[in-house]
Amino acid sequence: MRLLPTPILAYFAIMAALPLFMGTSGLFYDAFQAIFVFSLVGLGLNVVTGFTGLLNLGMAAFMAIGAYTFAILTSDIYPFQIGFWWGIVATVVIGAVAGFLLGAPTLGLSGDYLAIVTMGFGEITLDVLKNLDAVTKGTQGINPLPRPTFGSWTLELQQERGWYWLLLGFVLLAVLAVRRLERSRSGRAWLSIREDALASQCMGIPPKRTKMIAFSTGSALAALGGALFAALLSSTGEPASYDFQVSILALCIVIVGGMGSVAGTLVGAVVMVGMNSLVLVKLADWAGAAGVGGASNVLASPNNWKYLIFGLALILVVRLKPDGLLPPRLEGGSG
C-alpha cells in the first residue's frame, strides 16, 4: 500500500510550493491559514459524518473546546503555561475526551436526534463560554497565547509563511492519521456501520463502541483545528467566533467535497473556505473600489451573501451531485 494516493500527494506538493509564488500578500495567507484550520475540522467531521454516517452539527463547539483548552493551558494569565507543543498534545487528548463524554449518552440516538443534540451542545458551549467570564474572559477571549518554538527558534506571529507551512504540516499529519485509521479495524467498522448497522452488528461489530471511536476522533481533530486557530491569532477570539454558522461551514466542506472522501474534504475546504475568506473579501474590495459598496446598500456587500451561498451549496450538491465533487472510491478506500 502506498502512503498516499497521487491526488493527495499532488495537493500537498502544490500547497507547499504555493507561498513561493505568492509573495507577502496578507489576504492569501489569511485565506489559506483558514483553509488549513478548516481542513482539520473537515477531516474530523468526515470521520463522523462521512465514514460513520452520524450527523454532528456541533463541530464548532469542539473547536471552541480546543481553543479554550489550549489557551487556558498555555497563556501567561493562567498558572499552567505548559508551552505550545504540550498545549497541542493536551488539546487533542481533551478534545477526544469531550467527544467521548458527549457521545457516551447520546450515540444510541437515531440520526436526526443526534444532530439536534450536537446542535444543542454547540449552543450550550457558546453560552457557557460567554457567561463564565471569570474563566474565559467573556467576549474578550483569552490572549496572548504562546508561539511555537523549534529548539531555540521561535515562530513569530508575523512570519506568515512559517505559520502556513506549520498548519499544512498538521493537515498532512491528520490526513496520514485518518487514512491509517480508515484502513484499520475501527475504520472498516465505521464504514460497515454506515452501510448497514444491523448487518454489521450481526457480524460482531459493537455499534456503540465503533461510533464512540469515530466521534472521539472527529472531536479531537476539531479541537486541534480550534487550538491552531487560536494560536494563529494569539487569542481565542470571542465565543461567537464558534457559532452555528461555523459548524455549518464544516458540514458544507464535507458535503461539497464528498462524504467519506479524504481528498474530497481537502478540496471542499479550499472551495468553501476560499469562497468565504478569499472570494467574498476580494469582491468586497472591488465593490468598494467601484463605489457601489458601503453600509447603505445591503446587496452591495458581498459578505451579506454568505448564508445564501452556503445554503445553495448544500441544496444543489445534495440534489445534483449527492456524492460531492470528489466521491470516495469504495474499492480502494478513499481516493
Added chain:
Amino acid sequence: MEWVDFFLQQLITGLSNGMIIALIAIGYTMVYGIIELINFAHGDLFMLGAFLALTLLGMLGLGDWSGASAWAAVVIMLIASAGFCGALNWGIDRLAYKPLRSASKLSLLVSAIGASFILVNLGLFWGGLPMDVFAGGVAAAAPKDFPALVPNTNLLGEESLVQFTPKDVLVWVVTVPLMIGLTWIVTRTRLGKAMRATAQNPVAARLMGIDTDRVIGATFLIGGALGGFASVIYSLYNNTISFQMGYRAGMDAFTAAVLGGIGSMPGAVAGALVIGLVRSMSDAYLETRWTNTIVFGILVLILIFRPSGLLGSRVKEKV
C-alpha cells in the same frame, strides 16, 4: 402579597409566549409526523412572516393606529402572513425536499439546513429595503421596531401589579381557535384522514388511492400558515423583529415538539407551554443570560432519557 403577584405575572407571560411557540411547534411536528424530517427552515419561515407583516404595515402607512383601524390592520397582517408562509413552505417542499423523497434522511436534513440558510439571507436583504419601517434600510442587519398596534394597557386596572393586557388577549384569541380548527381538520375531514394515513404508512396510503404528494404538500401549507399566524402575534407581542430570530424561535419550538413527543399535536402544545413557562421563570428567578442554556439543556436531557417525549407513545427504535 407581592411575590404572588410577581409569580402570576411570570405565569401570564410564560403561557402567552408558550402559545406562540406552540403554533410554530405544530408546524415542526406535523412535518416530522408525515415525512420524518426536522424542517430546519421552519423557524426562518416564521421570521420572514414577521418581515412581510412589517412591510405591509409600512405600505398601509405608519399613521396613528388606534381602535378599529388597528384591529383591521392586525387581521390583514394575519391573513397575509399566513398565506405567504403557507405558500412559501409548500414551495420549499417542492423545490428542496420533494426531489429527495427516496434519498437518505441525512440528505434531506442537509437540504433543510440549506433552505434555512437561504431564508435567513433573504431576511437580511429584506431588512435593507428602503422603507420607513426598516429605518430606511440603512442598517439591514439591525433589529427592527414593530409598531405597537395593540395597546399595552392593563385590563386588570391601573393599580394592579399583575399585567394582563390586550396583547395577551390577542395571543389567546388567535391561537385557541386555530388549534381547534386544526384538530377538526386532522380528525374530522377527508384530508385529515389522508394525512394520518400517510403518516402511518405512505406506501399503503398510496395503494389505497391517496395522492400522498398532495397530502404532504397540504401538510407543509397548513404548517407554514400556522407559522405565519405565529409570526404576526409574536411581532405584536414583543414589538421587535430581527432576521436572526428564526433560529432561536425555531429551537424553542422544536424543543417543545420533542418535549411533547414529536409527531403529536397536543404534545407540541403542552411542550410549548412548558418551554414558555421555563423561559419566563428562568428570566425572572435565575439570570436571563442562562435561559438559553436551560432550554437547550432540557432538549438534550429529554432526547437522552425520554426521546419519545412526555406525551408521545413509545416508539420502537431501530438499531
